[in-house]
Amino acid sequence: MDIYISSPLTGTAIGLPEVPDPVFAGLMVGPGAAVDPDRKLQTAVAPIAGRLVKLKPHAFVVQSEDGRGVLVHLGIDTVNLDGEGFELVATEGEDVRAGQPVVTWNPADVEAGGLSPVSPVIALDAEASAIDVIVDGNVVAGDELFHWR
Amino acid sequence: MPERTVTVASKVGLHARPAAVFVKKASELPVPVTLAKDGGKPVSAKSMLQVMSLDVRHGDRVVVAAEGDGAAAAVDELAELLESDLDG
Numbered sequence A: 001m002d003i004y005i006s007s008p009l010t011g012t013a014i015g016l017p018e019v020p021d022p023v024f025a026g027l028m029v030g031p032g033a034a035v036d037p038d039r040k041l042q043t044a045v046a047p048i049a050g051r052l053v054k055l056k057p058h059a060f061v062v063q064s065e066d067g068r069g070v071l072v073h074l075g076i077d078t079v080n081l082d083g084e085g086f087e088l089v090a091t092e093g094e095d096v097r098a099g100q101p102v103v104t105w106n107p108a109d110v111e112a113g114g115l116s117p118v119s120p121v122i123a124l125d126a127e128a129s130a131i132d133v134i135v136d137g138n139v140v141a142g143d144e145l146f147h148w149r
Numbered sequence B: 001m002p003e004r005t006v007t008v009a010s011k012v013g014l015h016a017r018p019a020a021v022f023v024k025k026a027s028e029l030p031v032p033v034t035l036a037k038d039g040g041k042p043v044s045a046k047s048m049l050q051v052m053s054l055d056v057r058h059g060d061r062v063v064v065a066a067e068g069d070g071a072a073a074a075v076d077e078l079a080e081l082l083e084s085d086l087d088g
Helices: A107-112 B016-028 B048-054 B071-082
Strands: A003-006 A011-014 A032-037 A042-045 A050-056 A059-063 A069-073 A101-105 A119-124 A131-133 A137-139 A144-148 B003-007 B033-037 B061-066
Touching: A032 A144, A050 A101, A050 B048, A059 B048, A069 B048, A101 A107, A119 A144, A119 B048, B003 B071, B016 B033, B016 B048, B016 B071, B033 B048, B033 B071, B061 B071
Parallel strands: none
Antiparallel strands: A003 A144, A011 A032, A011 A137, A032 A119, A042 A101, A050 A059, A059 A069, A069 A119, A131 A144, B003 B061, B033 B061
């Protein structure tokens, strides 16, 4: 079954090769896209409907009913912030709908702290050929970002 | 079935980057390999989704197991990877 992955953030959609982290840029985590978020307080939303199987302040994974997992990673190297500046508005293990608020953060603060707020959105365990990027450029949280065949 | 229990060295645990390095290596191996938290249910070491969902932290004891021809070598290779710091 094809699924559409929504942008978790409002900003500019970019390709993974433009992400300033070789592991994401090299598609080692998986294929997908990234969002360079607008530098304002915003709430990252679930990219697909499913279960919030993993929720950290700076990253989360939603798994669809048919078993596909999508990772949203808020910024690069943000694991080192130990959750500071991230407010969870959903609960791990909860069933979420696409577009449901998950984490509130401010990309401007992350950037001011010397880290990139660019946020990869990854189709876990997917073949790169199964992904069609839909959007390039301005994107609003909840808009379709890519298509997973 | 060959298996080894090791302590995870990566400071952030098996989070995005270390998990990617680990899963990529596991995926290149010719045999089925699994990863489990000590005493927990094993998951495929070749799945990013399953490995990330395990939520392995720095200092956690994990069990790597494999079966088939070359299983012992596969386990050794992954165990060594887990015992090194993959954060860099």
